Amino acid sequence: MPPQGAIIAVLALAGLASSFMFTLVVPIQAKLPELLGASREDTAWVVTATLLAAAVITPIAGRLGDMYGKRRIVLVLLAALILGSVIAALSQGIIGVIIGRALQGAVTGVIPLGISILRDVLHEDRVDSAIALISATLGVGGALGLPISALITEYSDWHVLFWMAAGLGVVVFTLVLWIVPESVLRTAGRFDFIGAAGLAIGLIGILLAISRGNEWGWGAPPTLALGLGGLLVLLVWGWYELRIAEPLLDLRVAARRPVLLTNIASVAMGFSLFASNVAYPQLLELPVETGVGFGLSLVAASLIIMPAGLVMMVLSPFSGRLASTVGPKVLLVLGAIALIAAYGFTLLFSSEVWHIFVANILIGVGIGFGYAGMPMLIMRSVPQSETGASNGLNALFRSLGTSIAAAVIGAVLATYSVSFGDTQVPTNTAFTLSFFLGLGAAVVAFVVALFIPRHGAPQERHPSLPD
Template identity: 65%
Template sequence: MGENDDRARRRLSRRIPRWATVAVLAFAGLCASFMFTLVVPLQAELPRLLNSSREDTTWVVTITLLVAAVATPISGRLGDMYGKRRVVIALLALLVLGSLIAAVSGSIVGVIIGRALQGAVTGVVPLGIAIMRDVLPPERLGTAVALMSATMGVGGAVGMPVAALLAENADWHWLFWLAAALGVIGLALVIVAVPEDVLRTPGRLDVLGAIGLAIGLTGILLFVSRGAQWGWTSPLTLACIGGGIAVLLLWGWYQLRASDPLLDLRVAARPAVLFTNIAAIGMGFALFASNVTFPQLLEMPVATGSGFGLDMVSAALVVMPAGLVMMVISPLSGWLERTVGPRPLFTVGASAIVVAYLFVLLWSSEVWHILVGNILIGVGIGFSFAAMPMIIMRSVPANETGASNGLNALFRSVGTSSASAVMGGVLAAMSVEVDGVAIPTRTAFDVCFWLAIIAGAVAVVLSLFIPRQRGSERRPSLPS
């Protein structure tokens, strides 16, 4: 670590306590992840509430995912160039603006615009991790990063019962007023408690690269998230995947030749970064698979033979402990990362995911079986999400931290969106009609669990191929 960086870090910590910076960034991460489950309790009611078709109202969920995937790597690059704190403030401001638009809107267009702006706030998580790298000493970085990474699951898990309670007992617009209030609080706290950046990369924004990345990712994510509804072999679906891949290939060719690219693909192609990012798809898939399957399994009528007949709030409370576990084990994750290194921690986390889904595959006849399986998933996601950014940060220059962590978050988003589409397709295809309502069969849930096991197993194998980082397995290497 350079002497100049030491002096800069001391200047920052002289005015603002480090614990305050970490706590505020974690709160911002919780707000960001809450946006993904904000409207989950309303999904079945959206066509009636917005006077639109079910096909149109699914965009209330899909648009947030699409914008998050596109905006995250772009915001990371902007943070590296213009200041991570500034971009975090801008993203939280977009969250507030989007929430206000949706809160005062009674039409589907206004809600979709608001949800799109809410999706951009996802970039605060990788930016927060990059800020921690700038301001924290090595011995505290692992725990702080584990806490920040845990917010990706905690916000959604804890927010779901809150959203369910609000949706059941108040006007649905209050969900967006709540989101706006959280955004305002987060914005004020960041302004007060997060220091200005000292590490920046001079340059300009690669606008053409940003547009190309946005178009390519949108095509692929539309294929993943909408393919089941449009038909996997329909012209529109094939045009999305074909066009998306073609644009991304052209984008990659351009990035390798641009003098100031949006993302240095040569850095992203390093084995440690590459294998971690590919494995992140499996981790994202495993995380969201539980979010799709467990609530449905818990809420299905007992008469179906596989459901537990819980109401929406009770089901959300059963799912919630996984997020709490991720938060609680973050100090342990940090200690393990310092003791054995991030790569073994990643392997253990991915293995815990496999064990969790094997458990619910064999035992899921009682509510406590689902609870135990979900807690194991929380442990696995907590360990693996803590390890991934540390592996990335040990493998890239300091001026690439924001963009590289943003890219890792993008791969996780691809995994979550894939899980949403695949699990939804399996449950819809393997269902029977009960009193005119399509109910997924027990076999459908077993297939979903097997798919999650495969995703976790692939991540375990990929983690074994991540190169051991000499001289840095026991201490994080910071900017030099």
């Protein structure tokens, strides 16, 4: 077997590549209508497609990894990233870019799968620190990727972004194939295709309603039909999953108190993280003349945001040691406290750029601890044959939190805005309310984390099959 440090490094790089996909098009997002010759509503699908693909594919990929080999599914997802990047890089119109971005979104599943691989192949003394590092890549990839994307966009053609993503995918694919061993654990049974289809349809309906509700109107028939229809499909899907012998997701395992409370905390923490991702950059970039912003360029603003990702990376080995000593629940509680401190600081001090810098560092501490603790709590509460699917479900709940934050904070900033030239800009009230919402979500994560119980080792649901 390759050195364990090499395995961890390769899976961390895969996580960075995955999270980078979410900030890849941020620098060109406002210019997409002009670049692609399409309406702003149509170009919004360049972002929405990635979100939907990530949410749908991640829990399904987790189950496929449990059944057919986690490394094998990681390689499939990386191949999808490469294919999607090439399609988008070769496209001049919107259809190809949307297809490419959807395929890029599928790669999000490599992070929970990578975490599950660590449990299968590493010595138990290294598992917690390694999980903390892989979890940190959820924030690090985006924080580091934003200034890189901004610089490329400023000095080169936008297609280069996708060629870079394709090259990164090829490098990671090669390293995973070479370095990462296949775990010997398999879950017996047949894949639940009906369950996968039901989960996909339900999630797509709800996420479309959340992500497009601002544009369509929250009371508009399409929004209500998709949201309520998706919820109904998920209720039927849950009823079905509880009645078959080999479900896509074992909802009885997901309903265990430690797992359920961790997933609820994940929604709140995902909301708290993304509230800052939406509000802080806008506050930094708005013109000084508006009386609200600091007038920074996208590159300068991204450099203020970037240190949060570095903090997550630096904290990861400490998070692992702390989890081994006092347990992952403490990490989640500390993460929520740091987020509360970040938003509390912002509400008191936000008149200087360094105030936002300090608050964002606290965000990095909070997410570094919280995102490290969540997969540890999940894996200590589920059978080893369920780790891929359960981590995928936890990643889905984090995505739900970020999706809700994007819609809610976006609506707040749009509602409380004033005219400035030819555009509408958010007011101080809009940002204050956004920070209160981020604070409220952090408080919810803190309270829920306090009620997560200590638990014993889980029992296996299925027998394991050798490689």
